[in-house]
Amino acid sequence: MTELFEAFRVTVQGWAEAGLLPSSLAYGFAVNALLAGVIIGPVLGLLGTLVVVKRHAFFSEAVGHSAMTGVAIGILLGEPYSGPYGALFGYCLLFGLGLNYLRNRTGLSADTLIGVFLSMSLALGAAVLLVLAGRINVHILENVLFGSILTVSGVDIALLAVVALLVTVPMLLFYNRFMLASFNPALAQVRQVPVKALDYLFVVLVTLVTVASVKVIGAILVGALLVIPAAAAKILATSLSRFVGLSMLFSLIATLCGILIPMEMELPIPSGAAIILVAGSLFLLSVLARSLLPGLRGAVT
Amino acid sequence: MNAMNGWFKRGAEPIAAAGPQVQFDNVSLQYGQTRVLDGIDLTLSAAEVHALVGPNGGGKSSLVRCLLGLAPHRGTIKLAWPGSPGQIGYVPQALEFDRSLPMSVIDFLAAMQTRRPAFLRPARRQRQQIVDALERVGLGSKAERRMGDLSGGERQRVMMAQGLMPEPKLLILDEPMAALDEAGVAIFESLICELKTEGVTLLWVEHDLAAVRRLADRVTGLNRRLLFSGDPAEELTPERVLDLFSSHPTQRPKKILQRKDQKEMISD
Structure with a gap:
């Protein structure tokens, strides 16, 4: 696996030096970052279609934002600045599972409950960050909060690949059942779909993807890439296969462009912000295309 | 007995x-x-x-x-x-459905009926089963329509077709x-x-x-x-x-x- 990856990197670097690829790819870290984008982009796009269908956009955003608090807690507990994965994963998972557990038990609507939890989590994150500010240089945190391609290591890539596999396999296995459970839970149960268990599985999948994407996209913006490409795809698609295909494609384009463009143009923009800006532009273009092309509005012809 | x-x-x-x-x-x-x-x-x-x-x-x-x-x-x-x-088949009361969801009738029924992710085209045999069920409720010609473009009555018939699969x-x-x-x-x-x-x-x-x-x-x-x-x-x-x-x-x-x-x- 690592040998294959090394060979790939050397080849890409060779092509970049020969002028076949953008010159920034002559750097090892750039290839790493690009590879991370190629792995994580389509997975986020695929999971995003379920987020949109299940109307879990706000929930995914909240889990994404909880990553900030997770990062802060991790560093406070002495994990490495560049990747406090333990606390990150633990806190996000706890946040998501707790939210899901209380959703059926408080009688509050989901958005109210998420609003409460998100605020509490952000307050905790802000508190911990300010405690940290007295001890370390907070600028180090920028990488984790907004994403940085400089710090993506070979280990990170391997981790990403494993997470991508861990998320994609259950998603493909249960895709239809996730859908059915969101259309009509009663009917889903009659058809032997374990609706509640799937809700928890979904939380775990969102958490895994969030944690894995923190390196490239950053803790603040990772939730956005679960929503924006799928939202843009939903605007343009007329069938489920196009919806999923476009969402994965938009997500991939956003991660690749977001990583390459700042490097090529030597802009001091964090990769996370660049990725989300590209995704947002694709979304706006989709809205524009829909208003210009009546065929996309699902009009019966 | x-x-x-x-x-x-x-x-x-x-x-x-x-x-x-x-x-x-x-x-x-x-x-x-x-x-x-x-x-x-x-x-x-x-x-x-x-x-x-x-x-x-x-x-x-x-x-x-x-x-x-x-x-x-x-x-x-x-x-x-x-x-x-x-x-056991079940046809629930009229389904609330996000009309903007890009899903054809076939996509919808495939999601109910099969394990293979519905965004991949259904296998020929399963597609045939779905089309047969749709024909029983008089919607054979609307298999490729978007769910959101159907009338409330047609959507109810899709739910009937769903109840007929499996037999x-x-x-x-x-x-x-x-x-x-x-x-x-x-x-x-x-x-x-x-x-x-x-x-x-x-x-x-x-x-x-x-x-x-x-x-x-x-x-x-x-x-x-x-x-x-x-x-x-x-x-x-x-x-x-x-x-x-x-x-x-x-x-x-x-x-x-x-x-x-x-x-x-x-x-x-």
Whole structure:
């Protein structure tokens, strides 16, 4: 696996030096970052279609934002600045599972409950960050909060690949059942779909993807890439296969462009912000295309 | 005994029962302080079309939910299958659906019916099954339409098609005609007759009493308690229909109250 990856990197670097690829790819870290984008982009796009269908956009955003608090807690507990994965994963998972557990038990609507939890989590994150500010240089945190391609290591890539596999396999296995459970839970149960268990599985999948994407996209913006490409795809698609295909494609384009463009143009923009800006532009273009092309509005012809 | 039960005389020709006999035994359901169902004793014979009528909030859908195992009821519900247990189909009340969702009718039914992710094109055999089911509800030509572009009645027919896959032996319909247009009603009625000849047991929650008189073998009136159960022609008398839909659950008309009390004495 690592040998294959090394060979790939050397080849890409060779092509970049020969002028076949953008010159920034002559750097090892750039290839790493690009590879991370190629792995994580389509997975986020695929999971995003379920987020949109299940109307879990706000929930995914909240889990994404909880990553900030997770990062802060991790560093406070002495994990490495560049990747406090333990606390990150633990806190996000706890946040998501707790939210899901209380959703059926408080009688509050989901958005109210998420609003409460998100605020509490952000307050905790802000508190911990300010405690940290007295001890370390907070600028180090920028990488984790907004994403940085400089710090993506070979280990990170391997981790990403494993997470991508861990998320994609259950998603493909249960895709239809996730859908059915969101259309009509009663009917889903009659058809032997374990609706509640799937809700928890979904939380775990969102958490895994969030944690894995923190390196490239950053803790603040990772939730956005679960929503924006799928939202843009939903605007343009007329069938489920196009919806999923476009969402994965938009997500991939956003991660690749977001990583390459700042490097090529030597802009001091964090990769996370660049990725989300590209995704947002694709979304706006989709809205524009829909208003210009009546065929996309699902009009019966 | 089972073999005997397997044959029913309806009119002149006997029909082989494929569906189960369903027995509700003292079924009660309570949500908080509210008693939704109170001591329901009811038997649906195998291969009969059994209509469930009653006022809104009278517990019809709750009884269906109990049968489907979706509600925490007391009492027992037994299914006696003529052979090995078969498929149970369920057609819920009109589906709320995000009209902007990019899903064709085929996509939607594939998501219900198959394990292969619905965004991949369904395998030819499964596609054929879906198209066949759609043809049974008169929507064969709309397989590629977006779900959001269908009318409410057409969407209800898609839900019917869903209930037919896989081939059910017990089919539970919760107000299937509520959203149907005229063409849909005709298709629905012929479908019920078709299922009847296949020996499927049908439990059918319905408001339209004329349709119940036309199609049902038996009818049960439900308003928290069991009010009556029997032949639609005999049970659905004009005054009883009036009673059923004008009475409040706590102020039952005398006649029905007496009948209920007798029944309780027997079952106690």
